[in-house]
Structures are given as structure tokens and as C-alpha cells.
Amino acid sequence: MEKIDIRHMRVLLHLVREKNVSRVAERLDISQQAVSNYLKRMREVFPNELFLRQSAGLQPTDYAYDLAAKFEKIVEEVDGIFNSFPFDPATSKYVFRVIANEYAQLSIIPSLSLLMRESASGVKLEVIDFNPDQHAKTLAQGEADLVIGFSDYVDAGLIRNTLRRDHYCCVARQGSPLPRQIKALADVSFHPHVDFASGVGNLWEPSG
Template sequence: MNSTELPDLKLLQLFDLLYDVRSVTRVAEQLGQSQPTISIWLGRLREHLKDPLFIRTPGGMAPTPQADALIGPCREILESLRRFAAWEIAFDPATAKRRFRICMSDASHITLLPRMLAHVRAQAPGVRLEATRIDGNTERALESGEADLVIGHVPWLGGGIYQQQLYTQDWVCLANRRHPRLGAKLGLKHYRTEGHVAITAGTGAQLLEQALVREHIDRDVVLELPGFLGLGAIIKSTDLIATLPRHIGETLAKVNDLAVHPCPVPVDGFAVRQHWHARYHHEAGNRWLRGLMVQLFGASD
């Protein structure tokens, strides 16, 4: 063995054990090796350290002064290796001081974020949440660790990204409860003739537009909005209709006392998932955050 070469782990274990039991036979038994094998290992260790290390005496294998000097560093190395093998950066939500950045749509700001924040403040008072948008930089942000999670319908995310379904979405229509021309049911006839508010952004908007083209429906769009901010107040104060995913629709309806109608147009549903990068799959804080999302918004909820 070259003097610059590190000794094998098994040689360090042999040295540690022999220093305690002072018997090659007992070391062989405890390591599950034959006595000749242990003798060969000891010979290699002696050669490497250029010292006999243990001398046979009537009382057993007595350590040399060199062995006495080396046993402390040897045990420090073995303990460090044991800690390395069992290493996991612990995440204690009660004491953690950390920021989590979550990419989400503005609809999720309304439907998910309030409940998320309430639970995080209760379980992890030192944790700070940052909500940011989903855009062309999102995949790179997940990979670099700049973002911890993406929540939404994001089918374009590429390889190296894990995903977990939280819940599914279908489509509803919102209208004023005192709409002058609508009864208890919104039919396709009124859907074609009434004025609409169109939400132009969001990952589900394409699915709605595809359905309208497929069904040959040309809506009378009176107002276009880039997101859901202000939509509830607009529907409540006008006779316009809005078509949107159920979760955000029912949330806005509850806050603004609006009527919720099944969408008369067959629009493809979609799944809302949480996404994270493979680099952080085993990271304790990321696992805690993902578990919280499943607890709060999983399909059984």
C-alpha cells in the first residue's frame, strides 16, 4: 500500500476493534471474517503505518505507543463516517427560519394561499412564504433552487421534475344572482347570447378556447381581464357571465354571493399538481412543504 493511499474502512474497523478486545480471534468473530483474513488485514495496516501496532503478550495483543496515539483519530474518522452515512439535514417546522418560494397562478393566490398561510403560521412561525408567477423561467428556477414548488396545471415542465396530483378541476360559470334573464339553469342558448368576461391568462385558458372553437361558439366578450383580480365584483355588479375553473369559481362566488352554474359547454378538465426538481426530492424542508400541500389540498380533501 502506498504511503499516500488512504487505508480501507475495514482496516480502520479492525484497528478500532482490536484495540478494545486485544484478540485476533475475537475480532475475526465479530467482523464475520476468518482469522487468516484478519491477520492479512493487520499486516496491511502495519505496513501502511510502518509500525507493528499490536504486540502479542500473555495478556493478549498489546498496543504499541503508536497505536495508543492513533486510536483517537481512528475513532473520530469512524464516527464521522457514521454521521455521514446517516446524514439528513433536519427540518423542524416549529424552529425553522427559512423562506419557501412557490410559483403559482393568481387564481391560487385566492384559492390556496390563504389556507396555506394560516397553516404555515400555526406550524412554522419562522417560515416565510413568497408567491411568484409561473413563466418561462419556472423550470430553471426549480432546478437552481430559486423556487421550491410549482403548483398548478403546468404540462410543459420538462425532465427532472417530479409531480404529484392534488385535485382535479372542471368548469363552471358565474353570474349575478339577480341576473335579469337567467333562471336556475344556464343553458347553451343564453351562454351564446349573454355578454361575457373573458380571462385571457392562466394555464386553463387554452382549454376553454379550444372547447369554444370545437363547439363553434363565438362568445360576446364585453371585457377581457388578464387574471381574476376584480372579477367577483364585476360579475356582482353587472349582467355578465364568466367561465372559469371550479375551485376559483366557487371561491369567488362565496365571497361575492354569486350564482354558480354548470358550464353548458363541454370543456376538458385538468389536474392541479405540485411540481419539484429531482435535486430537492429528498431535502427535508421541501418534503415538509410538499406534505403540507397534500394535507391541505389532496384529493381526499
């Protein structure tokens, strides 16, 4: 049973209700592949079939319904533990650990720190550098509370929410010849500029 955690239980409960992998993935804000991986793990652990595939989606078996009834009680008890200790930012002394990539450390963490100083002065913020190979394990072990990074590099099995969407534009002084010289993205390479690499390293790289 050590292979099954609370996330597997939540996925099973949603699958029993929705009977559709894509809807569950959308509701939990994880990838369809992650939902399939959770289901695969549960099929390996439990002795009886959980779902039957049909043209309209998944049909839960009686065993899945029985299992879901047990899981629902466990999930409610776990949620009740946290609900019985409401978080009060004004009086909390909690040490909040955030895994953040470089972009988040430059653009999001400063604003977050300011808000915490104003409304949660007793809460401490510790920032951990993002590691694509370790962040999910760090969360699972309770060594961090949150991950902020580019969605393409965050583990697909984690429940995610979009914090922001950015876009980039070119600004030139009045009378500059650049607007006439740059007609397509490829034209930028002929001028000194800075590239933003939205990869694991998340580094600003000088070009030209």
C-alpha cells in the first residue's frame, strides 16, 4: 500500500464520478498522461479490475465503487485535519518553502515577499532553486510547499494553476530605424539583443 498516496485516491474518486480521463485531467489541472499513470499504478496494486473501457469513456466496476467509498472517507479525514487548523496570516509563524526557477525568483517572488511583509509579517519565506529532476520528490517528502516554474518543466502529475501569462514586445525610440528593419522575428538576429531561454536553466543570454 505504500505505492498508493492521497493523490491516487483523489484521482480514483474523480474517475469514478467523471468516467472520463480528459475531464479528470482538466478538473485536477494535470495532464491526461498523469491521470493514466495514476490509474496504471492502481491497477498494478489492486487485485481486481477498476474500470472497463467503453465508447463513451470508462465504466467503474463494483470493486472500484467499493474502493471509492473507502477512499472518500480517508480523503475527508485528511482534508478535515487541515480544515480544523485554519491559516491566519496575521499571527502565523510558518516557514513557507517555495521551489522557484530563476524567472519566478526575479518576477514573482519579490512581489510575494512584499505582500507577506504587509499582511503576514511573522511568516518566513525560503526559496529553493528549481530542479527538474527533484522538485516533485521534494514536494512529496514535505520539504517544500509550492513549485513556481514553467509548466513544460513541472512534473505532469502535480496539480497546477496558471499564475500568469507573459508576452514580449519590442520598444524603440521615436525616429529609430528598427521598426523598418525588423519585419519578422528572424530579423532580430541581425541586431544586438537579449534572448530569454524558457528552458530548465531559465537564463538571460546575450546575443549579437
